Amino acid sequence: MSALEELRTAAWYGDRTLDLSFPPEWNVSTLNPETPPPLSDSQIVRALARPVGQPPLRILAAEKVRPLIIVDDLTRPTPCARVMPFLLEEFLQAGIGASDVTVLMATGTHGAPRADAMAKKIGPEAAAQCRLIVHDDTRDAVRVGRTSFGTAVYVNREVPASDLIVGIGGIYPQHSTGFGGGSKLALGVLGRRSITRLHFGHSSSKGSYDVDNDFRRELDEIARIIGLRSLVSLHVDAGRRPVRIASGDWERYYRGEVAFAKQAYRAPLPDGADVVISNAYPIDVSLTFMRSKGVIPLVHAPPHASKILISACSEGVGHHGLFPFISTSKFDRPRRLARYALARPRRIPQMVAGRLKRKLVSYSGKGTQPAGQAATFHEQRKSSSPIWLYLPEQVSLPERIPGMQQVHSWRGILDRVGEQHAGRGTLEVVVYPCSPLQVLDTHTMENASLSSPELQGAD
Structure with a gap:
């Protein structure tokens, strides 16, 4: 290992430095925002x-x-x-x-x-x-x-x-x-x-x-x-x-x-990258919020690219009363019906159509995630590569996370990338050090899933 990248992790829970090492043959580009010095x-x-x-x-x-x-x-x-x-x-x-x-x-x-x-x-x-x-x-x-x-x-x-x-x-x-x-x-x-x-x-x-x-x-x-x-x-x-x-x-x-x-936070899309790394800091306090704030660069990764999401998830799954990421409550369906009742009439057909579309995607044989969650990471189904969620903290999360695979060591991440790109020499790696803050060079989120209420609501 030769290249070393210093990131931050665990907002509010230490705000620690995270040192990531890379093989010497990887060409690593870190897209830092152009912000002024800290305020006095x-x-x-x-x-x-x-x-x-x-x-x-x-x-x-x-x-x-x-x-x-x-x-x-x-x-x-x-x-x-x-x-x-x-x-x-x-x-x-x-x-x-x-x-x-x-x-x-x-x-x-x-x-x-x-x-x-x-x-x-x-x-x-x-x-x-x-x-x-x-x-x-x-x-x-x-x-x-x-x-x-x-x-x-x-x-x-x-x-x-x-x-x-x-x-x-x-x-x-x-x-x-x-x-x-x-x-x-x-x-x-x-x-x-x-x-x-x-x-x-x-x-x-x-x-x-x-x-x-x-x-x-x-x-x-x-x-x-x-x-x-x-x-x-x-x-x-x-x-x-x-x-x-x-x-x-x-x-x-x-x-x-x-x-x-x-x-100040403008960043290019990861076009041509073999590996895309998205650090969910400084909005990495929980799974619920980092999955909408930190995943955006990965949505735009090339189909062949390895997709890595880094998040401390210090508070575990987290909670959103309208849009739970991982649904465990028997009250979720009644709550969803109540949301339809409160929606403006002109919005109800759009909501129903969106939900139907997500169900069709989930039944198409391209994934095994629950229907209400599958659309969140619809874009990643264009390739066989999952999102690898690197958890630098010792936290307890559900074993199955829709669209993601948990990895608890950086060595494990490197091994998976090596397996995916076996036989290749130089890999082009793009790092988004604070992805929830970064403004990607696109005016439209092309991914259909990004207009889903699940992602829209996790604010």
Whole structure:
């Protein structure tokens, strides 16, 4: 072994360095994003002091008594802890102590996180000082309005009870809405009925990175309805360090930040590669979320290529209330029927047709995965090569994962690649070091499976 590649793994659970060795005859190309250096404290302070389109928080918070900070959960790599001390200082300048600030973790339908999740997200000091609440989309939601699209807006009751709302989130590629961040943070504090209606009321943007869609427009309306006008948005590098910040009125700056992401994280498709390696860090916390965030480069791998997905899956399978990756509950079918009931009438034929198509694919003899899951990795059936899931952490996952084969050592990965390409000399290897952040050079996800609700929903 001669070539050595250093990646990162286990976001939120160590953020460890992962050293990968390669045979000397392999030609390894690593597609690193072109991000700025990590932010200094002074740069963060300056961004908060000069928000876009708004007065500084210390002025907005004057005479307020029930401020609320909404943060994303650990399925997102946003290092909110880097911002929290400075945000709390802004509140203090307005006469509001940390003990009077409520922090609400926007979990959407992701279920209750582990006990230390809030300390990881906002830092142990802020977690010890502030009032902490983890959103539960199945309870404590109150109706606050209706969008022009017809969605009744049910939101965590802490939101309308607050007199100032500030969000902290990130801006990352997202299959359904083009990019996450901005008003999409509001989705994480909505009730299940509203979230379901949003997911099944709109067509997906199908991984096009286009934020000009009705899903996004309705989220914008919802953010206005619930009073989320001030937002701190971060971009992170391949090591999950914040490299760019925007604060203030998200409607004024969001599209500019998306444009930055499209340029800084741009990466070519793996055309001509013999081996494609996709590292799901920094969205590798669970199987459920890495399978939609980290798999995209592998979908575009040439048919003959070996496809390798790296993910720590520190929290195991993970959970999504609308789109469970591995279905184990007897309630999944009734829940699916309920989703059809909440969908807009014009969307129901599309949903039924999509489900029928996935069933036909699964019965075609080209795979043995359950019908509802087979389409997720439909593209890989064009070759006999599976996705090899390299798990650098000792985690417990189901023995069978649709479309994937688990491998627990890097040596095992190299052996499998060697067997697949036996007799060949030089292999062209492409590495995507932070694939969930990277923007591939394509405007349309050609894979039919990427428009399936299963992949669309894992956000």
